[in-house]
Amino acid sequence: MISLIENNLSAIMPLCQNNPFGCRISSLIKTYSPKLPFVDYWVQTVDDVPVSAVARLETVFILRLTKNSNMEEISSFLRVSGATSIICDGKYYPDVPLLNRKEGLILQKNSMFNLDGNYNVESPTVKEVYDVIKSCASENFNVPPYESFALDVSHKLKSKAIRIIGTRTNGNFDACIMTLAESEDSAVLGALATLPTARNRGYGSFLIKFLCNQLITENKSVYLHRAKNENIEFYNNLGFINYGMWAEYSIKE
Numbered sequence: 001m002i003s004l005i006e007n008n009l010s011a012i013m014p015l016c017q018n019n020p021f022g023c024r025i026s027s028l029i030k031t032y033s034p035k036l037p038f039v040d041y042w043v044q045t046v047d048d049v050p051v052s053a054v055a056r057l058e059t060v061f062i063l064r065l066t067k068n069s070n071m072e073e074i075s076s077f078l079r080v081s082g083a084t085s086i087i088c089d090g091k092y093y094p095d096v097p098l099l100n101r102k103e104g105l106i107l108q109k110n111s112m113f114n115l116d117g118n119y120n121v122e123s124p125t126v127k128e129v130y131d132v133i134k135s136c137a138s139e140n141f142n143v144p145p146y147e148s149f150a151l152d153v154s155h156k157l158k159s160k161a162i163r164i165i166g167t168r169t170n171g172n173f174d175a176c177i178m179t180l181a182e183s184e185d186s187a188v189l190g191a192l193a194t195l196p197t198a199r200n201r202g203y204g205s206f207l208i209k210f211l212c213n214q215l216i217t218e219n220k221s222v223y224l225h226r227a228k229n230e231n232i233e234f235y236n237n238l239g240f241i242n243y244g245m246w247a248e249y250s251i252k253e
Contacts (some may be wrong), residue, residue: 002054002077005041006034012043012053012064020106020188020223020243021064021089025055027161027181027188028062042077046070056081063088071095090245098249104228107240112216113209117202121210122173124166126150126157129176129193132166136193153178162190165211167203175203177211180225187215189224208238 005011009029016022025041032039044052046068053064054077061083063074075095078086086094090103124132130146137143156162166176175198180190189211194204212222225246226235 002042002044002052002073005043009034009041011050012041015043015050015053015064015066016183018185018221019064020186020225020246021062021087022053023183023186023188023223024062024087024181025053025064026183026186027156028055028057030161030183031156031159032057044070044074056083059084061086063092063094065089065092084251086249088247090247092247094249096249098251100250101247102228102250103245103247104230105226106243106246107224107226107235108243109212109222109238109240110216111239112213113238115206115209115213117206119167119203119206120169121165121207122168124164124168124173124176126153128173129153129164129166129178129191132173132176132195133191133193135195163211163214165207167207169198174198174201175207177204177207179211179215182215182220185220187220187222189222205234205238 013026016026028039029041034041038058040056042054043050044054051066051068052074055062059082061078061081063086065088071092071094078094078096083096083098086096086098088094130149134143153162161182162179163182164176164178166173168174175194177192178190180188192204192208215222223243224240
């Protein structure tokens with residue numbers, strides 16, 4: 001049974017622990033109340049035991065699935081939900097008419113880095129971080145319009161569901177990194193971006209190490225979603241290990 005949760009969200013919180021998709025749902029709960037019209041949260045139970053968690057932000061759905069999830073019921077639910085995008089563990093294949101599937105590895109880091117380099121680390125404004133991210137737009141790295149980016153990021157920063165840091169040189173930010181989501185025990189790294197004119201100077205690897213050390217000191221497991229066949233050597237050299245796979249389904253344009 002899939003049930004909408006309107007008040008007591010405690011039923012799905014155990015599912016959100018120590019899992020990158022659960023972290024994203026937990027972070028969303030921290031940011032947006034279920035009373036808002038553009039978000040919803042559901043729990044799937046089997047024999048009264050919670051086995052799956054589902055979150056909706058507008059038409060984007062995040063699924064925390066387990067080996068006990070009833071995928072037939074999940075698929076039926078999604079087919080009538082109006083989803084335009086579904087993000088979940090890559091080993092599960094919901095039967096939905098969303099034709100595009102992107103996938104990649106989930107990487108994990110739980111041990112501290114030895115920091116090398118001496119860079120000026122600060123917290124950029126939302127506009128400053130957006131400008132750096134926009135400079136890195138590519139076929140596999142789509143950047144949303146500033147208005148929607150700023151609204152969402154500002155809410156999440158205010159709720160302490162994410163954080164952003166960057167390196168500044170001569171008054172301008174050269175590189176920045178942000179968490180996509182944070183919960184009590186986990187964090188998912190989001191955009192890492194370096195201005196094209198500032199690459200190959202160690203800014204990116206330093207920021208990853210710096211941010212991971214912050215998070216690990218707070219007893220959080222660190223995850224990131226790596227695009228398929230991209231940055232393999234970069235993250236291997238940083239000591240990230242394979243945790244699993246992610247998949248995103250979207251309507252074919």
